[in-house]
Amino acid sequence: MEYLVTMTTQVPDGTADEVVREVRRREAVRSSxxxxxxxLLRLWRPPLQPGEWRTLGLFTAADEVELEAVLASMPLRVWRSDHVGSLAAHPNDPGLTYEAPAKEFLTTFEVTVPDGASEQEVAELQAREAERTRDLADQGHLVRLWMLPPTADSWRALGLWRADDGDQLQVLLKSLPMDQWMTTDTTPLAEHPNDPAGSQA
Structure with a gap:
């Protein structure tokens, strides 16, 4: 299974700089x-506020018990809290290999089918969405797509995208047939020094 883990680190006040450097060095070794x-598939830095120390990680494990063992083995865990999000297979996931492009983004989609939409209308829109996501994957823009736990009246998905900038990404997202029924939350991602894709570049 795959998991998106939000890792937030709070170094205790008074911790010596050399101790922090040593723990970060050990973290880099363990990440490798x-x-x-x-x-560990990927690591990113989301936008941060001053003083924040936060990382997004894409992990694989047999189950949450194994994932917890993996996370607990990382040296920064002594100062870190982790929020785990389970990811399920998405029928339109292109399953592309991971590279280190110039700009990457995570998008959370929430799709709410309007009252009165027929099953045929929904099925046709889903088919067009699948075709468009394949096109975007072939162009190298859509890297991965996962299902998130649904809410009572909508379904949710998480996407990993590549684009020149945020403006281009918005154009790509607006080209999705289901955009009319979607609300989208976008997180720009920055390089992380321990990212496995970066180390393979």
């Missing part, structure tokens, strides 16, 4: 080991 074992 986990990537080699196939548990």
């Amino acid at each position: 080991e986990l990537a080699g074992q196939g548990h």
